[in-house]
Amino acid sequence: MSGGSDHVLDHPPEDGLGRLVWRLDRILRWPEDALNFIAALAIMFLMLMGVVQIVAGLRWLFNAPIFGYIDAIELSMPILAILGIAYCQRMGVHIRMDILIQNFSGRLLWSVETFAATCTFVIMIFMCYFAWNFFNDAFVIGDSTTDAELPTWPSKILVPIAFGLLVLRAFVQILGASRLALNPKLAPVGVVVQKDIAEQAQEEIREAMAGEQREGPG
């Protein structure tokens, strides 16, 4: 199960660590939202490209499929598949098993959350470094796609950028969770507040109903 939500406080909390986490969280929100919005635009673009490709490829009409269509789609996949990764971490979208931790609360819960965020932080530092090397190799040798010979590095550099942002987000979550582990009574900032199954159901309903508001039942 994956339900969660990010917590937005309008004003920074009173404690010093809380203020720091609140501020860092704010700084990261803008690029995270922007990258996810770019991903959303890319999805729109993918849809339109598909339609154009079908129309342009019609044998009796134009018979001229877009040159390098498949290469272009493959190169743009990291935009939609990876750029939003830090945004999803903030929103608690990435799935996890909460069978055990749903029974935790207070200090124990936030200690475990600190541990989980630290694990994410450490592995993503490695992944970010590897992805950077992968990009760097492509850049140095001038790697390109086989058919249309498009350069691959502009696509490959997106991975370390997105992962780098996730490293920062995980760092904020470590601070946010360890602050609550020290004092569980504080207002949560910079952490994902896990929802129980009924709240997750409400979330699903809100998402599904967004477009159906105008219609009455039946």
Added chain:
Amino acid sequence: MGPLFGIGYNDPVLVGIICLCLLFGLALLGVRVAFAAAIAGFVGMVELIGFGPGASQVGTIPYAKTSLYALSVLPPFILIGFLAFHAGMTTKLFAAARAWIGWLPGGLAVATVMAQAGFAAVSGASTATAAVFSRVAIPEMLKNGYDRKLAAGVVAAGGTLATLIPPSAILVIYALIVEESVGALLLAGFLPGIVSALIYGAIIVLWARAHPEAGPAVKGYTWGDRLRSMPGVLPIFAVAFIIISAIYGGWATPTEAGALGAFVVLLVAITQGMRFRGLKDALMETARLTVMIFTLIWGIFIFVTFLNYSLVPQTFSEWLAGLPYNPYAVLFCILLGYAILGMFMDAIGMLLVTLPIFYPAVMALNGGEGVTREESAFGLTFEECSIWFGIIVVKMAEVCLITPPIGLNCFVVNGVRPDIPVMDVFRGIAIFFVADVLAIAALVFFPEIVLFLPDLMR
């Protein structure tokens, strides 16, 4: 850097088992499944082949596993689902189904199932389908004197049809993991989805006959009503036709067909009054879900790459295939394992974590690669068995959406209708659980239901 645990390649299977435990341990402690898999896979790779070679393999996986054309089908499929809610299709589908089959015993409940099956042609999301139909169909059923347990149960159960009938994201993911044709899997889901809907319908009719007060027939619809209800459901037929005919006839790739389908639904949504804000929300939601799925894919692939070095899947397969039991009994145990695991895990996560081990094992059980129908355990070739098993496990994963303790669909219905206690929804689900067991048995013993369409394509 030497082996971390000092085992290295002396006992790869032991390393595999240690890292499997690491994966589950981390996941239980709240590490997101994708990152837990990446950690366990990376640690295992370092242990088996060292830091340098391990790093160079692991480092390429996130990019290599996302920049695949075959996977570009996922965002349009997900987008169709989100847009469909804006296109007001559910109400019209239900109205049409009601006019056509409301006269049956339990007719409104049957109409709900059929409308949900129809909506599945534009949506792959079980819980969202259950949510919307709770609002559309439950009030109508209650107004006509239906038992509320039946009304709630049918909505929760019918939602699960979404994942078998194309477009289905989860079948695309299965196809990717087992390296099977995406098109074949999508086509294969179609008939099992219809069969499930028919079994649901039949069970409702039988139930309503035995308990006429629970689901009275609704009469009085004219042929005029029926025909007038049809234009509202045309877009759904259009999308279903585009996707199935494209895959079947090969006039467009699944990605292109998905894109065209999404475009059609978008146009309908715009005529229904969707504005920029609604489109932006649908796109942002699609982006979120896309990233979630892809992160899981590359995380799990890091682990799978390691697993293949560790020889765990091979060892497990050999052990399973060598068991002196009836293969159907072994398959039954595997499916039972899925049912139990599905109580605690999300469907996509469960498939991704389990398939790297269970898929090769089931294939080996059938007789391995290149086996003929006559020699195989299930009477299927390797390719057929691979498609067949996919449909069965996805169906299993769906059944878990309606079983306690965390049948999310049931909680969704209760969330839309707080006046119906969740225990009543679970009680109402009981007959559909029986229907699902029958459906799975039908799929196991009559693989033709699964394989008929994909075989036509070859």
